[in-house]
Amino acid sequence: MDNTRLDRTGGSAGIAFVIATVVAALLTGKPPGPEASNQAVQRFFIDHHNQVVLQGWLYALATGLVIWFAVAVRRLLHTASAGRHLGDLFFVGTVAVAALSFVSMSIRIVAAGAAHELSASAVRAVGADFSLVLLALCGFIVALAATGYVGCVFSQAVLPRWTGWLAVIAAVVNVVGTFSVFLGGGPFSIEGGWGTLLPVAATGVWYLGTSVSLYRAHQTATRDPAG
Template structure:
């Protein structure tokens, strides 16, 4: 592949991050699930919520189903840039890629359960709808801790980069490490219905959401900057083939 085309593909993949962010924010706002349901809500309250938000929830899931495949090129371009730090495919870039490809599954399957509950709420008892929304919230918030390794791999790569023009700045490395730390308490949503570790709590939802919001805005922009630097570094390489990673001391 020609170097110019390869760089265009990388830039397009980085822009996928912004498209996903806007798509997800729009979808959650339409669906009325930008803030999670109260874990103490009773079956009748859940049934009423699903009936009132049926159209929005189904539209939300449709938007996300259309948007979430963009996660794949976005994850791969992140690993391609990490590859420059490692001088080729290594433990960090491969770990990020493998954990990142799980992300669409982590979004889609919980939302599919919520969509099934909202699809025809009148056909199910309130108790069944309560169980389905419990499955959605427990999976959606609890599964977030799976991605700790992904963001830590990115963060550690940023911190060990010794090149003059770093692929990612050090502050972004620390931001990724912090995001991993605040994602970890998601495992505790299975143990409580109230307090800071419930699925709508401070440590399992509010802090992770704030950190993820900042990280998700920063990452595509930093990827675009890194791609620009890679293009400059490899300008003297043959134009008719993909560039070889440049490693600097």
């Protein structure tokens, strides 16, 4: 596959990844908050079984899309003066987060299927809290991937530098989001919503901006072959 096709398909995969994750996130509606009882969480998984399964399936699909996106971005990052290692750092970090998300969603599907047989506390711990904690702690890996990306984009504009600033914002928000594991309640706790929503949103905006820039990279190269 030539570089132009890889840029276009990688950019398209990144855009499709963002769309798939947004649709998946909206499928189940607002989950029970930190003040909800274990029984309420169990009832949520029972009542939304089909939506949780479809949500997990979409996230699994998104995993494949984001890996293809990461392959295309890595190719461009390897052309930067910062060298090959920072591009690999972005790639490995992105794939690691995608793989952990895949595992998290698989466990949620299993928990939803067995929610009527498990205890309410088990459903909450395995189906809800585990996936949320995993997502929060992935913030460190996202920040590491963003560091590799920023190192390449700022040293040599292989992609627009404003996407590098999106990566910086995503890194900061994701690291701050990891502190949600220390909060037992409130809107920024694990189950509060904002502690996970903001890091995911910041990462999604970064990926979307990069995907659009990647898709347009071949057009820029065509207009300015010397560049």
